[in-house]
Amino acid sequence: MSRLIVGPFNRVEGDLEVRLDISAGMVADARVVSPLYRGFEAMLVGKPALDALVYAPRICGICSVSQSVAAARALAATGAVPLAANGGLAVNLIHAVENVADHLTHFYLFFMPDFARAVYAGEAWHADAAARFAAVKGDAARDFLPARAELMNLLGILAGKWPHTLAVQPGGSTRAVSRAELARLGAVLAGFRRFLERTLFADTLEAVAALSTRDALLAWAEARAVRGDFAHYVTLSQAVGLNRLGRTDLRHMSYGAYPSAEGPLFPRGVFRHRVAGVLPVDRITEDVSHAWYRAAPDGAPRSPRDPGAPPDAAREDAYSWCKAPRLEGEVAEVGALSRQLVAGHPLPRDLVARDGATVEARVVARLLEVALVTMAMERWLRAIDPAAPFIDHTPLPAAGEGAGLTEAARGSLGHWVSLQGGRIANYQIIAPTTWNFSPRDAAGVPGPLEQALRGAPVREGETEPVAVQHIVRSFDPCMVCTVH
């Protein structure tokens, strides 16, 4: 048995350390360490209620709008503030731009560059992959960054700026848009669709959304006359065996995303072993048995409706600033794959039925979602009525409790707030990566990444095992959210 410490683990959002016990050429055990604490929950206590809209997005520069949406929904829920219909559509668009941009930032800048690593230099596919995806120097980054910047132009109009907008409010969006602006937004979105259909997919969004099985996906990738980056990924995934890497067998969870009068685009629920179910939100707790926080006297996990545990850096039995959220006492996985499994899309359900939740499935689900959400954005844009209000001005109550549950690109994000005298009395946040990168709980059960890393192959002499890199990044972690 030997011990490896991988850190700073980069091309994730924020600082990360992974400790590995290696035995017989594979990872025997893993501990995931979030090494930074920032204290946002304590910071918010005592602030005027609406100030949460200034502080919350600054928890995270990559999930900024998701934090705003969670905060706005939590505040609205303290007093049942209605959401103006246009505001709901505008906020969905703002949120979707961030989530789609995040999926692609993950794909192009964080995940794919690992195929350019020297460890793969002997593979027949390496030269192509490196030319396309090498960090900073590859062609793909040069194609992607201008496309991403143009997509963000939607937010210049709809949200003033990104990240850290104040346009997202409990009653809707501050920014009404005119008919002329709707037309301009449509043109920007058309440009983005063209990037996806030429560069990422080399096919229509509709064709990608219609892929329903792994066999169909592989056949589609094989048949591309012009290979887009998604098909390139599918061939690399087969070559490396990403469908055998980072496997978990956990309950998947989604809070549901993009609400509308017809219901959310992606529903709330859980999924495991081919069965979808209802998400018991009230059965979410946080355990701090292995995190640097002072546990309750009875050691019991806490509800996010209650005040959080204070930090305690001196604890010898802890190894992370990340708490361990549990659903009905169990580990749950979150993310695009979980969201699409709950939503019932046939492709991720087939991938998981065959191989379990793996690196391959997590990445495929993300790109599938890019196609699905971009098409939804076009519908939301058409549904906006520029003559109707974008915001409802119903004031917040002085006292009340509310939860704001939404989906960031990387999974389920919840804010729980209680107000007294118009000020924040308690504020608790459980971020997506807190679920996925949680440490062990009181029963010693490791978090999703810790489970996914077990069995990962380690080559002779590897100090930053490439398999571990694929697995860790397949979750698209956001450490700055995790350690709010």
Added chain:
Amino acid sequence: MTATSEPGRPLRLLWLQSGGCGGCTLSLLGAEKPDLLTALTAANVELLWHPSLSEATGGEVRVLLEAAAAGDQPVDILCLEGSVINGPGGTGRFHLMAGTGKPMRDWIAAIARRAGYVVAVGSCAAFGGVTAAGGNEVEACGLAYDGTRAGGLLGANFRSAKGLPVINIAGCPIHPGWFTDTLLQIGAGTLTPGDLDEWERPLAYTAHLVHHGCARNEFYEFKASAEQPGDLGCMMENLGCKGTQARADCNIRPWNGGGSCLDGNYACINCTAPGFEEPGHAFAVTPKVAGIPIGLPTDMPKAWFVALASLSKAATPKRLRDNAARPTPVVLPHDKRKDSA
């Protein structure tokens, strides 16, 4: 050995992150005309390492950082994003750099003392920023300031190898252009202390007030005020807007192709200033004494402001009065010659 640049050799940039949200990097990725990679090339800058962009990870990075701290690996430009974290109790344990077990603060200080230029990217790295809000439980500060107090991690008298103080590209987040302009000037060797303001922020963007170029200027002139979030009128009187005091070119240099906070119909919160994170009032509500906002425009004598405000309020055109408290205009500019034609 200090970093000196012989002509033609690319400047080596090392980017570190500590107590922040990563939003300045994410904003920077949205650079336009040119895009970020083109701007780096134009500035003759190569990345030694950036946490979000570079291939190297783990041990490869530890070797690089140890060499940089020892002076064996020249660093021409050190960028820090996020606050310096000193807590709890001055130990720095709230951020031990992954893989090293050592406070991030100590890595930053060691490398900063070797670097040619030291750049604080964002208000956290410059002054402490949002990470220092509330009771500042994590004991966050900036590289050369703790809020408005000179000092911070490196001390008030810190000068980098090139003889400059820490360059504070303050903002929450930064506009990508604020960073690329500064980098292009560093690359060209033209950045001098005279290009920095009293908080060592680049004058390239802080020579302006956010008020400059605000599309609501006419409402401001006639004191036609917004009342609710989303209204078209001036947001200074009621909604907490600090655009007449805040230093930045947000309404001259568009965000994300064409926006700004004010164009988004929400208040400027003065995010380029030290201490913005604790304004002492609700961010979106203007504090007033006897009905007059406490925070008056920069340089404006109070008596004159009150006198001019009452005069201009009396002279407000109907168009502005009717439009100010609405989300979309009900009265538009109109050429009267058309009516008599």
